[in-house]
Amino acid sequence: MFVINCGGVVVNQTNYWNPNDAPFWESKGKRIANRNLWISICNLLTAFSVWQIWSILSLQLIDAGFNYSTDQVYMLTAIPALTGAMVRFFYSIGVTYLGGKTWTFLSSIILLVPVLGVGWALTNTNTPYSIMVILAALCGLGGGNFASSMASIGTFFPRERQGAALGINGGLGNLGVSLAQFIIPIVITIPIFGVLGGAPQTIDTGNGTMSVWLQNGAFIWAIPIVVFSLLALFGMDNLPLEKPKLSSQLKVFQRKHMYLMTILYIMSFGSFIGYSAAFPLLLKGEFPHISTIQLVFLGPLLGAIGRPVGGYLADKFGGAKVSLLDVCIMVIGILGIIFFVQEGTKSFLGFFLSFLLLFASGGIANGSIFTMFPIIFGPMESPAAIGLASAIGAFGGFFIPSIFGWSIEATGNVSLALSIFVVYYVLCAVVIWYYYSRKNAEIQVDLKK
Template identity: 45%
Template sequence: MSVLQKPDKGPVIHDWRPEDPAFWGSSGKQTATRNLWISIPALLLAFAVWMVWSTVIVRLNAIGFTFTTDQLFWLAALPGLSGATLRVFYSFMVPIFGGRRWTALSTASLLLPSIWMGFAVQDPSTSYSVFVLIALLCGFGGGNFASSMSNISFFYPKSQQGTALGLNAGLGNLGVSVMQFCVPLVITFGVFGFMGGSPQALPDGGQLWLQNAGFIWVPFIVLVTVLAWFGMNDLSSARASFSEQAVIFKRKHNWLMCWLYLATFGSFIGFSAAFPLLIKTSFPDVIALKFAFLGPLVGALVRPLGGWLADKLGGAKVTLWNFVAMIVMVFGVMHFLPQNGEPGNFYGYLGMFMLLFITTGIGNGSTFRMIPVIFRTQHEKASAGKPPAVREQALKNAGKESAAVLGFSSAMGAFGAFFIPKSFGSSMALTGGPEMAFYMFVVFYLSCIVVTWWWYARKGAATPC
């Protein structure tokens, strides 16, 4: 077969060799780029729907509901719990069903919570249990990340995976800030006219169309679902059964990277979910929704930078020093909080939180760059000195395991979207402030420094990366 042969026509590609420079240069890069740029808006919408409750909860009580602060933090946290759980399953779906099929189906699933939320908030008699169920269904969006990252990893050569995964995740993560920026705007007027329902009355005599927080995503979800179905590809070389992928549960490095990614992505998504209500409770005079979108925005924008830095400097080195910076930023955030009767400094608090979000984004990119390098190195060592066919199969196995670990570690990381908002809620209920939760995070980041240094960054580490 000629190395210049183009990918197969049609949705399923049988010949895919991204590590072959001639194949990649002739047509592989074009195909990979097309799949990436359809994957990105699909992932952006998934993040928007996943985290939409972080904005909705700030205005729920203003339109007639009477939920406690702890109940509101629960609504912010529950999509994280369901999304993280779904990621465990979604991380294995692409090799079973194909990236094109699964991207289209998983994107279409976002219609259910979006539409149901739009109707539920219009009815003041809607029970808290119904909102809990809708919040859990928003976890569909969280699950999509695992399959999306797994899918894109198959399309790119090792040397470009850090940048490609960083773009997919970073621009996809923008869905949080896009949502937190757009929702406060679209709920102020009747975007869909009479078709979008009646406004809700506010205590000050104003009006709110909170249903638009769900309805606004519907036309975009439909459009991207169609684009994914007709514009993306399935790779036959990426096919694998669950049992073939389940080997990762025996891999030590799978669990180590899950621990590290829980600290980076878990912090990013957890802080994103909690940030609006955290601002409102710590600085009641500040209009939280004017600022909340900034954190997820900077965190998402720098994620590709994290992947790029890891490509240039090494993932372990970038990740190690990034955890050090995260600890410094947490103490900076706490320094500006109200305490001992002092009102605190909101803009100092906001600035330190922006820097904290930046470190989570860089860490997201650098940790995901480490995974394919780790597993490729492991399989190359195991197959060294063996026949070419064995070495070639080892590289294929490394790719499949890397993809599975990317998905599974993203599932573990997503639990941060539950634990961080819930930690803040519990900290406030027990102590009246969020400081106890922040101290817990510092201890966790210290453990990640130890893991990164011992297994990946120190001189003589078994698997430097």
Template identity: 40%
Template sequence: MTALAPAPAPAGTAALSHWDPENPEFWASTGRRVARRNLIFSIFAEHLGFSVWTLWSVVVVALPAAQFPYTVDQKFWLVALPNLIGALMRLPYTFAVTRFGGRTWTSISAMLLLIPLAGLIFAVTTKPAYWVVLLLAATAGVGGGNFASSMTNISFFFPEREKGVALGLNAAGGNIGISTMQLIVPIVLSAGLVYGGLMWVPLVLAAAICARLFMNNLDVARSPLKAQFATVKRAHTWIMSFLYIGTFGSFLGYSAAFPLVLKLQFPEAPVAHVGTATVTLAFAGPLIGSLTRPLGGWLADRTGGARVTAACYILMGLGSYGVVASVSAHSMGLFLSSFLFLFAAAGAGNGSTYRMIPAIFAATSPDLATAKRESAATLGIAGAIGAVGGFYLPRAISDSIKATGGISTAFTWFAVMYGVCLAVTWWCYLRKRVLAAQAPSLAHAGI
């Protein structure tokens, strides 16, 4: 007689001691409902994290020149530095989940968002020296850490067969925070710069409370730090981290830079006026990239993550060429369509690369427990390294403008980078001879 699955602990309990999503009976009777509830509130907190992380990309555009007389390069630093700090924060945030538990850390990390919000309010009300404003903007990087801890946490809740969609939805819910912020914040800023920070405070408090009340810690997610760091010895960890620079680094970098690039390259671009507020088309890029992320995960579940990732790099190379051609012809229509094409391909690539990670470790690890632990750690490491692209891309665009007066040089090199990423994907995960040599099951693991 089959043993019944233990009754689930109520939401908000200290920890769930039994968690076996790979067991069909447990998943049907208990696991799916609990996992989905945790996913919903994880998305809420991560959404706010992304919104706060990239908040300065909109605030910079709205700063009055008379009160904040910054050069173009200084403005790009305000946009790029939070991305760098966010990348650095992702490593400790990843390991915080296995130390404190997903429910506990989601609540804590949400409360930490109050720091950059207070910094923004201080910056726009007191108008301190530029270096102080730059430091205050840098604190927005804590929002970037939320993504790594959220993805690590959710990876433990779902079975391998559903991780592509689950991680895609979780990531998309967070990524779309950029678009929400770029659409709503300009309207709010029309009432005063200070409200760009104040508007998020009640939502952040709500996210922390909801995490505390409705999420769960998992005992199976707890593991010694030394065991998690074992993944740094795996070549797949660093290969996937590099590939994630090309997908997520592009998405994040373009999201941060797009509002300023659009204003500089095509000041005549159409805008919408809501009262005294001016809303540009910049929000559309992150929105499209966020919506295609779960699509990339879904396709990876069905056709193989490496195939989808390779296709996305080809499309991103074409999009980069379109941006260069549009600037040369001063074609706003081609510029916007090429940029949105880049966002769509990068978003789908985000989903497919993140799906590859648990599939690779499930196929090459000695047991399922090790695979889950090392893939969760790799998700955080890859997220951290990938997010560095969110710093590099805006800085490369700024350097291109400074050296040549335009952005074409930067996007030419971006196309070269996508070509390298395509070659690495093919060499490591699509060559039949390599798949057979690494592990007989790797070709059938969703790679």
């Protein structure tokens, strides 16, 4: 039996937690699980916002007087993705030993270091680039929180509800990308912290000059970090579950399906985070005469909303079926983008709507693919599998913008990069169909759907 207090779950000698036990779930488990889910969402949303602050701040560094090259500015956008990818595997395993409450508190409160550091660095246009690189890397710690959060939350819910729960957790957490891209352009134009926020920078708008406080784009996240970290400390629980041995979790490296699922996760989450980083630059490059900075958040918003939808649909119809359909829709979105960037058919509206379709379908695929992990790997290996797949998938935040940049440099446009993505998505569709969806597939993910 559980007794709830402000510090978490206290168990008696039975040390019992089984959400698949219907009486236990209805009487106690559901309340505990939902409380932990919503606190996790708050912390994950903030972590994603910190992870992606450079996607907006980098756009105005040079205009604000920082003596950095264009390549250096792009690198500041890419570095957090690399850091987030590298730490995700360790975060997913670490949470299984310390517990959801302890890990969420520690991994959230540490984000104060990069946001205060970035804010301080942006108050001085003479800040060395090396300092900015270190701070950008520390922002990447926010990306690691996703793996630990997803590995933790799934254990709170019964099997038939895990897809929806993980979809809601990941989807609303992913909203942090959209939130950052919506809020930062607003707060940097207002001296909301007064003298405590430091002096503004001056930028040339083409029609004159204006003052901006770029540091506000970092300082603004300190408040939710503190609030939600404390909420985790006093409101979340460390479940009384058996601690999996590291050796048992590392067995996933011997599984063929670990690498197949990693390919699929790159297709879903890698696309989401990569396009989120590249979308502002692509809009600015393809349609420089149109002011789009207040529109870029819509793509990540649809992707984040699509994730819980994908989890729900996967619970209802099967993760493989939903994922296969969505990757086909993603191909349609890419083909639309290719069509609307060509001379003669170039259209901002067509380009923008095709990208929104790509974001939405990718978000749904992200949620549906995630539900396949517990079925394929089981409870002991799933945390490590999720950590490895999400770590490699997060590299999409670095490689997708890089491929776009390479395509522009080599050919003068983005069509080559988009064609590469089409081929990759078709490969992913074949993998889903052959290994998980067809009648004689090796693993019948949708057998009971």
